[in-house]
Amino acid sequence: MDLYDKLTILSDAAKYDAACTSSGATSSSKGTGIGSSIDCGICHTFSADGRCVSLLKVLMTNSCIYDCKYCVNRRSNDVKRAAFTPEELAELTMEFYRRNYIEGLFLSSGILKNPDYTCERMIETLRILRYHYRFYGYIHAKAIPGADPILIQKLGILADRMSVNIELPSEQSLSLLAPDKTKTAVLAPMAQIRKGIVENQSDLVRYRNAPRFAPAGQSTQMIIGATPETDYQILNLSSALYQKYKLKRVFFSAYMPVSDNPLLPAPNVKPPLLREHRLYQADWLLRYYHFEAKELLDEENPFFNPYIDPKCTWALRHMDFFPVEVNEAPYETLLRVPGIGVRSAKRILSARKLHSLDYDTLKKIGVVLKRAQFFITCKGKLREGLIVTPLAAFRALSGDDPAFRTMGTKGEQLSLFDAMASSNESEMKLCLFKPTSPTVTTEPTTGF
Amino acid sequence: MSFQTNLSYCYDGTYYGFLSGVFESFRAKELPSDFFSEDSEQVSLYPVKWIQTDPAKSARVDKAVKEKLGDYCYELVRLGFLSCLPNRERTILCFLHRAFREGPKAANEISDEYVYRMTKAVRHLSNEAHLLKGFIRFSDIDGALCTVITPKNRVIPVIANHFLERYPRENFLIYDQTHKEALVYSDRTASFLKDVDYRLPGSDEKEGLYRALWQNYYDTIAVEGRYNPRCRMTHMPKRYWENMTELGDRFRKEEQKKLKEGLLPFALNE
Numbered sequence: 001m002d003l004y005d006k007l008t009i010l011s012d013a014a015k016y017d018a019a020c021t022s023s024g025a026t027s028s029s030k031g032t033g034i035g036s037s038i039d040c041g042i043c044h045t046f047s048a049d050g051r052c053v054s055l056l057k058v059l060m061t062n063s064c065i066y067d068c069k070y071c072v073n074r075r076s077n078d079v080k081r082a083a084f085t086p087e088e089l090a091e092l093t094m095e096f097y098r099r100n101y102i103e104g105l106f107l108s109s110g111i112l113k114n115p116d117y118t119c120e121r122m123i124e125t126l127r128i129l130r131y132h133y134r135f136y137g138y139i140h141a142k143a144i145p146g147a148d149p150i151l152i153q154k155l156g157i158l159a160d161r162m163s164v165n166i167e168l169p170s171e172q173s174l175s176l177l178a179p180d181k182t183k184t185a186v187l188a189p190m191a192q193i194r195k196g197i198v199e200n201q202s203d204l205v206r207y208r209n210a211p212r213f214a215p216a217g218q219s220t221q222m223i224i225g226a227t228p229e230t231d232y233q234i235l236n237l238s239s240a241l242y243q244k245y246k247l248k249r250v251f252f253s254a255y256m257p258v259s260d261n262p263l264l265p266a267p268n269v270k271p272p273l274l275r276e277h278r279l280y281q282a283d284w285l286l287r288y289y290h291f292e293a294k295e296l297l298d299e300e301n302p303f304f305n306p307y308i309d310p311k312c313t314w315a316l317r318h319m320d321f322f323p324v325e326v327n328e329a330p331y332e333t334l335l336r337v338p339g340i341g342v343r344s345a346k347r348i349l350s351a352r353k354l355h356s357l358d359y360d361t362l363k364k365i366g367v368v369l370k371r372a373q374f375f376i377t378c379k380g381k382l383r384e385g386l387i388v389t390p391l392a393a394f395r396a397l398s399g400d401d402p403a404f405r406t407m408g409t410k411g412e413q414l415s416l417f418d419a420m421a422s423s424n425e426s427e428m429k430l431c432l433f434k435p436t437s438p439t440v441t442t443e444p445t446t447g448f
Numbered sequence: 449m450s451f452q453t454n455l456s457y458c459y460d461g462t463y464y465g466f467l468s469g470v471f472e473s474f475r476a477k478e479l480p481s482d483f484f485s486e487d488s489e490q491v492s493l494y495p496v497k498w499i500q501t502d503p504a505k506s507a508r509v510d511k512a513v514k515e516k517l518g519d520y521c522y523e524l525v526r527l528g529f530l531s532c533l534p535n536r537e538r539t540i541l542c543f544l545h546r547a548f549r550e551g552p553k554a555a556n557e558i559s560d561e562y563v564y565r566m567t568k569a570v571r572h573l574s575n576e577a578h579l580l581k582g583f584i585r586f587s588d589i590d591g592a593l594c595t596v597i598t599p600k601n602r603v604i605p606v607i608a609n610h611f612l613e614r615y616p617r618e619n620f621l622i623y624d625q626t627h628k629e630a631l632v633y634s635d636r637t638a639s640f641l642k643d644v645d646y647r648l649p650g651s652d653e654k655e656g657l658y659r660a661l662w663q664n665y666y667d668t669i670a671v672e673g674r675y676n677p678r679c680r681m682t683h684m685p686k687r688y689w690e691n692m693t694e695l696g697d698r699f700r701k702e703e704q705k706k707l708k709e710g711l712l713p714f715a716l717n718e
């Protein structure tokens with residue numbers, strides 16, 4: 001089989017791994033090798049599905065001794081199999097990197113023979129890249145659950161980032177669909193990597209030239225929509241993972257039907273892309289906007305609203321928090337306003353030191369007034385001619401959510417959002433404006 | 449402004465030439481109505497004053513901007529000059545008059561027309577430079593990496609360091625066809641060339657193989673269930689496609705088709 005066909009098979013098999021990962025570590029080549037991994041993400045291209053491509057993402061092999069039901073590479077699936085040799089893959093990565101096609105390599109693998117053997121072939125590939133080609137670009141390696149801890153350690157020293165897929169959002173789902181994997185087998189390498197990173201940090205303090213263990217940290221990924229967990233459960237799990245394993249990112253991947261196993265959604269079910277998108281938005285709010293999981297969802301509202309994003313949902317449920325005065329509100333408060341992002345909030349802080357801001361200036365700063373106007377005052381005044389009602393705000397916010405327009409209208413099954421889902425506007429509003437605490441009252445005059 | 453003059457400045461198009469013009473404007477206490485470079489097609493209604501490029505004067509202005517107005521203003525001026533803002537010279541000059549009066553904080557005055565336009569232009573430039581760090585495609589021509597780009601802004605000075613760090617041991621060439629400028633790095637020495645012409649030569653077999661592999665990789669990784677051309681277009685505007693290995697052919701094919709159907713009056717990239 002020639003390289004062309006191998007690449008087709010092994011990139012095709014890796015593509016369902018949705019993580020758009022760009023570099024996160026800094027290592028400068030200091031004129032001795034090739035490349036530098038810089039810390040602002042660089043997208044080298046965007047695929048036809050609109051995703052950022054920055055790494056060559058392939059499997060070492062798509063042969064696998066396991067039989068996870070949600071996976072295209074499962075043993076029982078009838079597909080063409082291929083494998084790269086370490087030399088081949090190292091050269092391919094290098095030639096792609098030289099032409100500025102990619103920032104680096106994202107390497108994962110099916111289990112060939114046994115976990116240790118698989119891990120050794122990955123190590124050999126990275127070794128050739130780092131030592132033979134003196135490649136200083138970015139490498140993300142998937143730890144193989146079940147491999148010897150010594151091998152995981154070796155892999156971590158050669159890679160910038162490591163990850164272990166948690167695969168499914170609960171233990172029950174995992175044992176049902178991935179009988180060869182156990183929660184412990186997944187979490188053990190995760191704990192080891194975390195330990196490796198922590199020890200390494202103290203080593204680095206002690207010895208300046210200690211080898212760096214996965215300097216860009218570790219991440220994980222789980223499949224959304226293959227199993228019945230709620231958004232609330234998923235979000236709680238990801239917050240716990242961030243804390244316990246000091247993860248850099250948790251990635252969500254909408255399940256693409258690859259099998260007609262009755263335990264899984266049927267092959268004609270569309271992947272829940274909008275749901276995946278909402279989870280990312282929520283994840284973003286937790287990491288950069290000082291939100292907590294329990295503010296966004298709870299037992300009674302365990303799913304995100306398909307029509308409006310999580311931040312707007314929160315705002316509409318807390319109309320009593322608003323309006324905030326842009327000339328006085330602290331940073332964290334500004335961040336809660338729909339239409340104001342991290343960048344515009346920072347710009348507001350620096351611009352208002354000079355003189356108080358009016359609506360025109362806010363627009364120039366980059367605030368999306370169409371959304372923000374319902375939640376702010378400028379010098380104590382609402383925007384001229386604006387009447388604030390929750391209904392008007394809801395219409396403005398739901399009308400222009402670009403995610404909903406591009407994804408939701410493609411016939412995605414909104415019924416997934418059981419608790420919220422209803423195309424009936426009044427029912428939706430009921431859900432939305434249900435007071436979250438007894439003290440909150442939304443205007444009774446508007447009728448809901 | 450009170451000292452606006454019915455006069456226009458013409459200079460040689462270099463940054464030092466421009467700074468010499470700034471010097472002249474402060475010295476003569478005049479604000480020209482137009483300020484353009486000799487090779488621009490601009491015609492002025494006003495009498496033209498030729499600005500002689502003077503390294504000593506321009507160095508004084510450069511130093512003053514840096515020391516009196518601070519790093520942020522310095523960058524705004526330097527990058528503003530590389531941007532494709534219409535009337536950028538005069539816009540920057542007007543800004544400098546205000547900034548030297550009011551100090552560094554003038555740059556935060558986003559409600560000021562000049563500051564607003566410059567900030568926007570610089571953002572446009574930085575954005576384009578950032579995109580190109582990823583979108584540039586090199587071809588291996590006899591061991592040297594070569595590429596041709598067609599940016600709207602003069603991005604080479606902005607992206608040069610990135611590529612010098614990325615390829616310390618390679619020889620490479622980045623040619624900006626729009627502005628006829630090039631960055632050449634060979635034998636560990638970088639040089640910046642102006643007013644040059646360059647065409648990418650044909651590729652050999654090995655180069656052809658890697659291009660085909662990349663194109664194949666690109667086509668394979670798109671997940672059909674997620675097809676979203678609109679999203680791709682937002683992140684990667686079409687005007688970059690013609691120089692990108694994985695999309696160039698597609699871009700040219702589409703254009704051919706439009707030409708045939710009479711939707712385009714002439715080919716765009718010749």
Ligand code: SF4
Pocket residue numbers: 064065066067068071072073074075109110111
């Ligand atoms: S071990 Fe990995 S590659 Fe193998 S079937 Fe399970 S998920 Fe797929």
